[in-house]
Amino acid sequence: MIEQLEIDRSVRQWLNEAADLIQTELKMARYQVSQKTGPTDLVTTVDQQIEVFFADKLATFYPTHQLVAEEDPTHKHQTFSGVTWILDPIDGTLNFIQQQADYAISLAIFEDGVGQLAYIFDVERRTLYSCKVGEGVFVDGVQVERRRPNPSLAESTLIMNFGIIAANYLGLATAGAQARSVRLYGVASLEMAAVITGRADAYLSRHLMPWDIAAGFIMANELGLKISRIDGTEINVLKSGSLLIASEQVHETLLHDFIMKN
Incomplete structure (x- = not known):
């Protein structure tokens, strides 16, 4: 078993160091932007710098652990053997570039395929969402207790991609x-x-990568939320695909009253 307490201490320190690096680069406007697959799929030198920062930390302190991350093609693995860190160095790169807000470092740690630790660090707000499996989910050290644990659809706030709304994909704009x-x-x-x-009751996306969802996947399971692909099938965190995370009643309503009927 991994030493959760030791790794947790290290990660918290590294997240703060990484956030300092990001904000310094942002303040000094020293970063460069390039396209990956198109004008809305961007990468900055800061994304790459933060990924290297964590890769170097693993190589130094946890050399037997493997890294799955967004930017470097050598950081792609197809198995969960041993301890695996799944990292998005800047989730929300477009927000980082356009708004200088609403972006995060996302990190999840699995051991032989089982989630152990998860972190989502809202860099601009310096808000840390964290989870040690078996101990709950915390926001800046305060344990999460969902205010409305199982609302109906009519009582709910949904988060979904614009593409889902524009196409009324699987009837979800109607929902x-x-x-x-x-x-x-x-x-x-x-x-x-x-x-x-x-603060919301469901989030849906047509296509996400492992580093987009890994930390949230661990936290959702810790709280007993329903998390699946949009068609209700099980998620393999190492594979890309759609996402539906919701409280139980909303998940059931979206799946059976809209998705399965379209």
Whole structure:
């Protein structure tokens, strides 16, 4: 078994150091931006710098652990053998570039495929969502107790991608019209955190990568939330795909009253 307490201390220190690096680069405007697959799929030199920062820390302090991360193609693995860290160095890169807000460092640690530790660090707000499996989910050290644990769809706030709304994908825009409200933040980890803390009741996305969802996946399971692919099938965290995370009643309603009928 991994030494959770020791790793947790290290991660908290490294997250703060990484956040300092990000904010310094942002303040000094020293970073460069380039496209990956298109004009909305961007990477900055800061994304790359933070990934290298964590890779170097692992190589120094936990050399037997493997890293799965967004930017470096050598940080891609297909198995969960041993201890695996799944990192998004800046989740919400477009927000980082355009708004200088609503972006996060997302990190999850698995041992032989079982989630152990999870962190979502809202860098600008310096808000840390964290989880040690078996001990609960915390926001800046305060344990999460969801305010409305199982609301109906009519009482709910949904978060979903614009593409889902524009296409009324699987009838989900219709579902949104029946909900209390619909929101969109453009950063998967913080959108999952909104559901985890009860500020929203469901989050849906058509396509996310392992580093987008890994930390939120651990936290959702810790709190007993329903988390699956949009069609209700089980999630393999190392594979890309859709996401539906929700309280139990909303998950059931979205799946059976809308998704399965479309």
